[in-house]
């Protein structure tokens with residue numbers, strides 16, 4: 059494809075890919091997992107998973123994307139014409155579409171909380187559990203907020219790779235990092251914050267069971283945006299001099315730092331006030347934290363106003379930059395295969411994803427009794443995408459790059475045609491041939507049997 063977009067700078071490449079990785083998963087899931095699963099012990103295991111599983115899979119996706127300069131489905135068709143490997147591309151784009159449809163709904167929630175906090179409505183003492191449930195079960199309000207966020211994502215994607223994705227990542231990501239640092243500073247200064255740090259960091263190896271290790275691996279996978287065609291699609295816009303391993307390592311480091319720092323924001327703040335119930339997941343950021351903001355800052359409400367505003371801004375930025383990559387993964391396919399303009403492709407994706415998103419949103423209210431395999435639509439989408447297709451995708455990508463592709467092609471791609479030395483090539487091949495496939499199979503079996 060000749061007139062495909064491309065990233066204009068290495069900095070842009072790293073920020074856009076890190077934007078995909080840094081998302082809601084970093085802010086609300088990672089800290090809770092750390093707190094519940096042995097503190098620093100979990101962090102150590104998580105880092106090992108990132109190094110030995112996450113980075114090799116990310117490099118593999120980069121190899122596929124950069125070598126073919128095509129959307130994920132075409133990429134597999136080009137590298138393995140007429141074979142079943144193509145299905146991995148199809149699954150990647152499908153999963154991205156599915157995840158975007160519910161991710162955008164949660165992004166809408168964060169946007170609602172941001173606007174509520176901006177008009178100072180989060181400073182009112184009330185039952186935040188009921189407040190949150192009222193909002194998410196409303197048939198149209200969450201959909202409207204989600205549609206506004208989708209519109210932002212749509213506009214960015216329709217502008218193209220360089221003036222859309224790259225330009226916005228260059229503004230949003232540094233802003234996001236600054237907000238994190240400011241919030242960590244605020245949180246550390248709260249009275250009693252050291253309790254929260256202890257909760258987060260005290261290593262407790264007795265809590266580390268095989269299933270904790272597998273959930274660390276699953277979390278690393280989701281957090282690094284792997285197996286969804288997102289990073290493969292971004293890599294298709296990398297230039298010939300982009301260093302794949304260096305980029306993968308930088309993105310993983312940024313993603314892990316943001317996850318750990320989110321814990322440094324949330325737990326010291328939560329532990330600085332007595333008597334709030336610590337929820338996991340969405341409850342933590344939408345029910346626990348509003349209470350924390352009010353109680354911790356009841357003497358100086360203006361600080362609570364700033365803290366909560368910045369926090370929900372952080373969530374929204376993290377969500378939008380991740381949603382951009384999910385959207386791009388699907389848009390690139392529609393644009394290149396259906397042969398419509400990028401704008402039209404982007405509109406098709408935005409509208410159809412929103413329609414699917416409505417069903418996810420309704421599953422918190424009107425349709426909450428409608429279940430399939432005991433799961434609401436929202437839970438089902440999440441289960442199929444992140445618990446089933448994602449580990450299978452990770453497995454297939456590694457088998458494809460480790461066993462199917464010509465080793466010389468992989469080596470040339472990783473070393474930029476031999477110009478960038480890479481001493482660990484054999485270890486890399488060993489990891490993606492044996493270690494990662496075994497890990498992926500275990501995650502998959504664990505999710506299926508013990509969910």
Ligand code: PHE
Pocket residue numbers: 078079080081082083084157280281282283284286288380381383384
């Ligand atoms: N990595 C994102 C997060 O941590 C989620 C995501 C998954 C984004 C897959 C894009 C692709 O929230």
